[in-house]
Amino acid sequence: MEIRLITADDADRIMPVRAYAFDATPLTPQRAEELVRYMSFRLQNTTLAAEEDGEVLASVSGIPMRQNLRGVVHPMLGVAGVVSNPLARRRGHVRTLMHDLMRRGREQGRPLSVLYPFRSGFYARLGYLGLTAAKTVTLRPEALASLLTVDLPGEVRLRRIAEGWEDVLALQDRFLGSRHGFTEFPEYRRHQPRDDDEHWLVTAHRDGRVVGALPYRITEYGGELAGGVLLHDGAIARALLLRFLAGHADQVQTITLSVPPAERPEQWSTDFAGTIASTVAIPHPAPPMVRVLDLPALTGLPAGEARVTITVVDDALLGGDWTLDGAGGALTVTPGASASEVRLTSAALSGLVYGALGPEEIVARGLGAVPAEAWDGISTLFPRADPWVYLDF
Ligand SMILES: CC(C)(COP(=O)(O)OP(=O)(O)OC[C@H]1O[C@@H](n2cnc3c(N)ncnc32)[C@H](O)[C@@H]1OP(=O)(O)O)[C@@H](O)C(=O)NCCC(=O)NCCS
Known part of the structure; x- marks a missing residue:
């Protein structure tokens, strides 16, 4: 078995193994083409393949990311695209590739690494530790009604995500510098939500500065307001965004949001009612794991x-x-x-x-x-x- 560093020109060689693991397969020719295009763009990552007789048996990818550790921003190796060919599993190929990737990550000057495991025990033996899971909050807009009459300093803006993207970047950059654990993608991967432009973006502003943001979609009239991660810098920014959501009581049945592990949604409003859940399953979803390299x-x-x-x-x-x-x-x-x-x-x-x-x-x-x-x-x-x-x- 030989380990090769994969370049953008080789995207079509690892795509089938990757797609078999993470996509609905067999692929249509159109989807196959789409995936090769998408992967060649991402091959600025460090992607390794284990090969035998020219055939890809397994592959892993390292994304050059950054992470705040106790207030200091470090280069971080984000591990993704961990796959092996179904005919070559349980032979240790992924383990071998992971050791190689971690060593390269350290040589590239990345003291930290983060990944989302399919099974935490596998990565625990590779030195990773699981963190607390983020929470998904499901509630009816009425659960936030007490905020409708609160007088809050600041205002909200509603735009498509592409239009408000600079505000998301400003918040992310601020949090990268100030929030323990916060992560940022490299430039070539960072702007995908803007380029896809499939979400609304509500932002909160105070004193001319963006202080909170939530991307979301509305599924249908009477359906769900499906939110992404609720980003805010404190209780007022959070309340500005939640008060905006409360205004959807006569439009959607439910609101879903993703929040950090330390968030306490039960204290967001008087008469809060809803579900605050963390689901951990094998192989997915699972909380992230971290490691010092x-x-x-x-x-x-x-x-x-x-x-x-x-x-x-x-x-x-x-x-x-x-x-x-x-x-x-x-x-x-x-x-x-x-x-x-x-x-x-x-x-x-x-x-x-x-x-x-x-x-x-x-x-x-x-x-x-x-x-x-x-x-x-x-x-x-x-x-x-x-x-x-x-x-x-
Ligand atoms: C998850 C996945 C990548 C594992 O690939 P794999 O090639 O089987 O990985 P490895 O062979 O390195 O290790 C898998 C297990 O086989 C065991 N193993 C390794 N060599 C072995 C051998 N010679 N005989 C028996 N078992 C062996 C390993 O110890 C490990 O088990 P453990 O976790 O209990 O220690 C593969 O099943 C896959 O592609 N799944 C779908 C996509 C996915 O879930 N990706 C992970 C995203 S994080």
Whole structure:
């Protein structure tokens, strides 16, 4: 088996394997052509193929993205397009490709990686840790009626998404700089919602600045207002958008929205009623998983005042002894002098760095060995935080 880096000219070679996994197949000739076009555009990603006798057995893709980690924006490897030929499954091809992709991601200067798993156990063994799931909120517009009479500073604008796209970009850029976990696509992938132009966009504005946005479609009269991700910078921006939605009471039956894990829709309005759900299924949908690819590259990360030594086990990228020091509120990472009693898998270390796990949970989930004396130091160094990945890929 040989691993090849795929270029835009090879799009037609991996398209059938990709389509078999993710599309309604067999494809019509027209759809096949569409997919090749679409994929050649995306082959600015790092796409690898495992081949034997010129046949593609499996493929993985790395998207050059960016992510906010505890306030600092880092290059991030977004992993997508993980597929194998149905005749070549369970032979370890995807595992081999993933190791290669992660190594290349690190060489490209990407200390972080994010993916959406088909089964979390597969990627846990590759060092990834699952985050909290985003929530889908389903409600009747009447559930927001109490907001109709609230006097709010600011206003909303309604446009097609292509027309309001600059406002979406402004919000995304602001959140990338300020929200832990927030992600951004590379330029060549970023503007797809604008180019598709299939959604309405309602935006909230205060003092001449965009503070919230929601893309949505209306399915039919008496049907659903199907919203995307509700983006806002605080309670007033959120209420401006929700008050706008409340105005659809005599037009649609239900509203659906996607919100970050930490959002509390039950507190949006008086008389709120609805469903706030997270569905996790194998193979889909599932919450994102995260991984650190390069620990020394995280030097300078905001951290608490504590010093711990750790040993990362069984990991080609992070394995070994490390001293982590948060003196002055910024992380320094140096190779440790000897093995530590704090023994972490890469998934456990990734969980600490992202604030998704504490030391007690690492022990409780069997992701490492952390003596109780070390719990305080580790919790101080890496305080719990609520990462929100935002993009799906
Ligand atoms: C999911 C998918 C990519 C897995 O591909 P695969 O080629 O079977 O992947 P691998 O062979 O590397 O690993 C799969 C499993 O086979 C096991 N395996 C690997 N070599 C093996 C061998 N020689 N004998 C038996 N099992 C083996 C692996 O251990 C792994 O199981 P585990 O998760 O319990 O550890 C493939 O089923 C697929 O294309 N599915 C549809 C699309 C999809 O879901 N993509 C993932 C999106 S994130």
